[in-house]
Amino acid sequence: MLNLNKKFKKLVVFYSRTGNTSFLAHSIAVSIEADLLEIKVDCEDRFFEIFKNRYLNLLSIFSKPPKLLPYNKKLKDYDLIFLGTPVWSGSYAMPFKTFLKENKIKKKKIALFCSYSNKIGKCLYKLKKRLSGNEIVGIIGFQDPLMFKESQEIMKNKIIEWSSKISDDIRKKINNK
Numbered sequence: 057m058l059n060l061n062k063k064f065k066k067l068v069v070f071y072s073r074t075g076n077t078s079f080l081a082h083s084i085a086v087s088i089e090a091d092l093l094e095i096k097v098d099c100e101d102r103f104f105e106i107f108k109n110r111y112l113n114l115l116s117i118f119s120k121p122p123k124l125l126p127y128n129k130k131l132k133d134y135d136l137i138f139l140g141t142p143v144w145s146g147s148y149a150m151p152f153k154t155f156l157k158e159n160k161i162k163k164k165k166i167a168l169f170c171s172y173s174n175k176i177g178k179c180l181y182k183l184k185k186r187l188s189g190n191e192i193v194g195i196i197g198f199q200d201p202l203m204f205k206e207s208q209e210i211m212k213n214k215i216i217e218w219s220s221k222i223s224d225d226i227r228k229k230i231n232n233k
């Protein structure tokens with residue numbers, strides 16, 4: 057049968073230091089057949105040397121955003137972009153600050169997700185504000201999804217349901233234009 061649906065491209069961009077955001081990002085990408093872009097820090101170990109003391113949260117606010125390894129995806133090629141970050145000091149992770157500086161994202165449909173350990177703070181609110189000029193189509197946060205084996209599957213199903221609904225809604229909108 058002839059498929060008249062317009063090609064609809066989806067991208068999941070994420071940074072993850074200990075695997076939680078990565079788990080969410082991969083769950084989304086597999087379920088909605090999106091491309092994946094993992095943000096990686098150049099010399100990650102050196103960057104994290106500074107976090108080895110007890111002022112970890114303060115340092116994550118005041119230290120300089122890190123340099124990233126090169127990546128090969130162009131955001132302008134995508135109709136829907138999911139952005140995922142761990143919460144750092146009540147905000148989005150420093151590598152994301154670099155990424156957003158390097159990519160001037162405008163007029164995109166964007167869904168935001170994050171992983172946190174005990175307090176989500178204003179992370180997604182700040183990210184949303186930083187992305188003004190785009191349409192934010194969804195926001196969700198999860199508490200350390202890898203922490204308990206028993207709840208992993210529940211969180212996975214929840215993020216799949218959330219991202220699939222967003223993806224379906226946007227696809228319908230694009231095809232109705």
Ligand SMILES: Cc1cc2nc3c(=O)[nH]c(=O)nc-3n(C[C@H](O)[C@H](O)[C@H](O)COP(=O)(O)O)c2cc1C
Nearest residue numbers: 072073074075076077142143144145146173174175
């Ligand atoms: C520098 C730093 C700062 C953090 N600040 C917070 C915070 O303010 N609130 C919170 O709930 N978790 C905080 N966390 C914990 C992470 O957000 C949480 O463990 C998250 O699930 C890690 O995601 P990842 O495994 O993808 O790196 C912080 C972690 C780091 C490394």
